[in-house]
Amino acid sequence: EAQVTQNPRYLITVTGKKLTVTCSQNMNHEYMSWYRQDPGLGLRQIYYSMNVEVTDKGDVPEGYKVSRKEKRNFPLILESPSPNQTSLYFCASRPEDRVLLGSYNEQFFGPGTRLTVL
Amino acid sequence: QKEVEQNSGPLSVPEGAIASLNCTYSDRVSQSFFWYRQYSGKSPELIMSIYSNGDKEDGRFTAQLNKASQYVSLLIRDSQPSDSATYLCAVNMAGTGFQKLVFGTGTRLLVSP
Numbered sequence: 760e761a762q763v764t765q766n767p768r769y770l771i772t773v774t775g776k777k778l779t780v781t782c783s784q785n786m787n788h789e790y791m792s793w794y795r796q797d798p799g800l801g802l803r804q805i806y807y808s809m810n811v812e813v814t815d816k817g818d819v820p821e822g823y824k825v826s827r828k829e830k831r832n833f834p835l836i837l838e839s840p841s842p843n844q845t846s847l848y849f850c851a852s853r854p855e856d857r858v859l860l861g862s863y864n865e866q867f868f869g870p871g872t873r874l875t876v877l
Numbered sequence: 878q879k880e881v882e883q884n885s886g887p888l889s890v891p892e893g894a895i896a897s898l899n900c901t902y903s904d905r906v907s908q909s910f911f912w913y914r915q916y917s918g919k920s921p922e923l924i925m926s927i928y929s930n931g932d933k934e935d936g937r938f939t940a941q942l943n944k945a946s947q948y949v950s951l952l953i954r955d956s957q958p959s960d961s962a963t964y965l966c967a968v969n970m971a972g973t974g975f976q977k978l979v980f981g982t983g984t985r986l987l988v989s990p
Contacts, residue, residue: 792978799885801982802921802965817977849920865911866967866978868920 761786763869765850771875772840780835780872782850789855791833792817792866793825795846802849808833809855840876848872880904881968883981891989896953898984900966903947909969910942910949914962915983921965925951956988 804817853866913921
């Protein structure tokens with residue numbers, strides 16, 4: 760089954776304790792992204808990756824790190840979590856853009872990780 | 878001005894009615910438009926994509942795009958209580974070497990039996 764998986768699904772932690780949220784896709788997609796979703800603010804992109812070893816900041820990258828050592832995996836790292844990083848996090852993947860056709864390929868989301876930082 | 882704007886709702890419709898959800902966007906060169914459905918606490922699920930002006934129908938769903946007015950809408954015919962969810966409009970916009978997908982904050986739809 761084609762899917763994006765995330766782990767853990769739920770996490771409660773304390774300020775300053777480093778954590779990693781894993782993301783994996785089995786669709787051989789080039790592009791992967793991390794979003795956070797907060798009430799009233801919608802989905803905001805944290806980081807994205809266009810391929811292995813190619814990553815860049817999204818709209819709200821402060822306090823987060825990512826890596827893309829393998830095509831299928833795109834972990835999100837919080838080196839020193841703070842309460843303002845309490846949120847619902849989604850990983851997403853999609854195929855490479857069909858630039859010549861001027862279209863943007865459909866994006867698939869993982870099930871989400873609800874993080875609470877105390 | 879927000880890049881993608883939606884009325885937050887809730888939009889309340891009775892079962893069997895047509896629900897009309899609207900979205901405006903700021904980037905004139907955007908070419909790809911998507912509607913996602915999201916149930917509370919769950920991940921967004923793609924229900925429609927549209928790339929050309931006009932209407933695109935898929936079952937009970939119809940997406941409408943008007944690039945001149947920078948407007949995209951979603952019609953849900955014969956609305957069912959199971960359609961109650963938040964509907965997210967997403968639009969591709971040019972990023973730095975990357976076409977990023979920008980989401981609206983969503984419209985909450987409530988379908989009453």
